[in-house]
Amino acid sequence: MYEDSWYSFVPDFQQRREAPNVRNPGHRRKESLLQQPNGTIDHVDAAQPLPALFEVHEDTNSPPQATLIRRAKSYSDFYDIATAQLSKSPPSKKKRRRRQNNDTLEALAIPENHAVLPTDKEIIAHDALRGELLEASLQEYLLYHDQLSMTERHLGTLIEDANSALKVLESLCQSFRAVEDQTTSFQSQCDDLLTEQKRLEVLADEVGTDLHYYAYLDNVTRRLNAPGAGRLVDDDAFAEVLANLDSCIAFMAKNPLYRDAESYLARYQALLTKALHLLEVGFNNRLDKMSVEISRQIAATQSESARHALAYGRFEETIMNSYSLIPNIQTVTLSAYDQNGLPRLGPNFDTYANTANNLFHAYWAARDRDLKPIIQHELDALKTEAKESSVETAARNFVKQCFERSYNEAALFRKIFAVEPQYSTDARSAFVALKTHQRSLVSGTNVAPIATNLQTILHGGELSAVCHVVGWITNEYLLLDYDEDETPFAGHCRELASRLLAEHLWTFTDAHFEAEVAKSVSRAVVAPDALKIGPMVDGNASSNAFPPVKRAVELLGMFDQSMPKERCQRNSPVVFKLVKESIAALQRAEARIKSIKNGTDSDLFMVKNLLILKNELLSLEIGDVRSHANAGLQHFGQIWETLSPQNLIGLLSSFSTYIPGSSLWSSRVGTPTPGATGGSNSGPANETTQDAGEQLDDLLRKSIYAFTRRWAGLVNGAKARKLGGKNLAKVERELDEILDRAFTNQPEVVAKLKEAIQIDAQQAQGGGREKGGTRS
Structure with a gap:
């Protein structure tokens, strides 16, 4: 709308003010102070720059054109360029001042009685010259004033146009508000019509879909009843037929209130x-x-x-x-x-x-x-x-x-x-x-x-x-x-x-083991020589064991090798039956030994075989068998830790914790307390107990107690006789013989039994033997 040049002001007086700095005389030689000043020449030189002020009027609306000073090629040319420029520039202010000072001194030398008063003509000329000087100095600022005035007029026009545009916009806003108020009801009606249209479309789609489930019946009936329907099973369309039938069946089952x-x-x-x-x-x-x-x-x-x-x-x-x-x-x-x-x-x-x-x-x-x-x-x-x-x-x-x-x-x-x-x-x-x-x-x-x-x-x-x-x-x-x-x-x-x-x-496998247990343990034929404790063979503790017990130990090892560990310790009927039948066989053998009196210590016979059976159960380590061909009672130390000689009645009260799978055998009904005179072990022990491990512990406890009590009595009786030393030596020699025969190469077992007999004998001598039922 307006030219850009009207708003770009570049005043030229700055260039003119910077010009004297360029015309610095530098190292020029100063004039001598002895030279007399020439006042007439100085006044002429001071008035020379005035015509340049009037040259501004020639340029109406544009700033003066800038002049470019030639750049020196090298430092050697700088002196020539500076000299040429100084020759063109007006004399310096310093020199002018010096001349003005000389004029002042010269004027002061006029005598006082020769005072000169300016004439009217000179005053008029002086005023005219002052006006010209003032006009020349204000020419630049007048140009700026005109340009600012023009800019102010343009800005005022813009403000008026903006105000008129705002008034038009305000009127348009009011018109739009009026139109919106008038079309609100119409818009609501249109929205209602669109909502109804959508509802009808959805309803039409639902009706069409529902009709599709009804209309598909004729199509699929014709396809499945066609003469070549058997070939459909080897075609891709068969899967589509099954999918459509599933959809139709699901739809009819979901909407039982629909027609038919x-x-x-x-x-x-x-x-x-x-x-x-x-x-x-x-x-x-x-x-x-x-x-x-x-x-x-x-x-x-x-x-x-x-x-x-x-x-x-x-x-x-x-x-x-x-x-x-x-x-x-x-x-x-x-x-x-x-x-x-x-x-x-x-x-x-x-x-x-x-x-x-x-x-x-x-x-x-x-x-x-x-x-x-x-x-x-x-x-x-x-x-x-x-x-x-x-x-x-x-x-x-x-x-x-x-x-x-x-x-x-x-x-x-x-x-x-x-x-x-x-x-x-x-x-x-x-x-x-x-x-x-x-x-x-x-x-x-x-x-x-x-x-x-x-x-x-x-x-x-x-x-x-x-x-x-x-x-x-x-x-x-x-x-x-x-x-x-x-x-x-x-x-x-x-x-x-x-x-x-x-x-x-x-x-x-369990059936085979049960048949073998019944054959070789329960119904085994035992020779009379088997009721005696013979010498060990090759240091094997079970070599002189009772034959049914020896076979039971072998069956336990075979069963553990063929079964995983978890099955041996979790409700194994084979292990339960082996222990029960072995105990029953030992009880029958003990009864026969007491009846025929073949010279075998029935209590030591029971201790010997029960310890072998107990040691084998411990060696399995809950189903893990470690087969040692010449192994003795390697777990006897663990067994004897619970066999306290000071407490012979409760020796094996906690033995069931060492038996593999004892928790599976436990269905205990009750455990009878041994009698006060419980020296006899005949008859089945713990008839009311259904825990095979506890039954084995109870029998072992009774056998050890009966054996140590009887031999403690023999030791005390031998000491009470006249020839106590000889009788005691004879009793001790007999005890060593039967223990060595039963537990060859097992000094730990022999030492523990002798220690128990000695302690029991000392207790009998001190306060008399206590009743078995009250001893704890």
């Missing part, structure tokens, strides 16, 4: 059942067609590698070579179960689960039929090897073959059905559904064929063979420390081994 909802629900369920039946028929036809070819080729070849390739490689390639049959089967299976075989509960779970189970059983029936020659060949090899070679070797090879075949079958089953059933107790899971139908083919859910064939070859064999096979399976697949990256095959074998042992072989 129950009728449509029943018809849709019938169509779903028919569609799934078509899938079953198509899958069965496929399996039958494959079985004719696969089974014929397997029966025709004798090579193990060729049979394996046909049973797995060729079978997988053939069954997976379909357009959409296998994907449709996987869709149905995953509608009933997840990938681990757990149920997916829903409105159609029963229908899908029934179809999936039928597909499973049809598949396994075909696999049993196709692999029957291979399975029969393996069974024949097992029986032949068990007869000709070794039962243990045959059992190990058979278990390895079955585990490998089960892993291959599980991988093939997972590829076909997209499900790998894991162990589950849920009655609706795929694991339970597959387990209920027994078959000859081994799989992840069927380990019964392995157990049946192993029990067949082990049933008539030795108990040691059973223990070796069961122990090998336990150590090979359960107790082996695998790395962090466990292979899928190792994990599958671990699961099969745990189920094989827990469901079949452990109970089978």
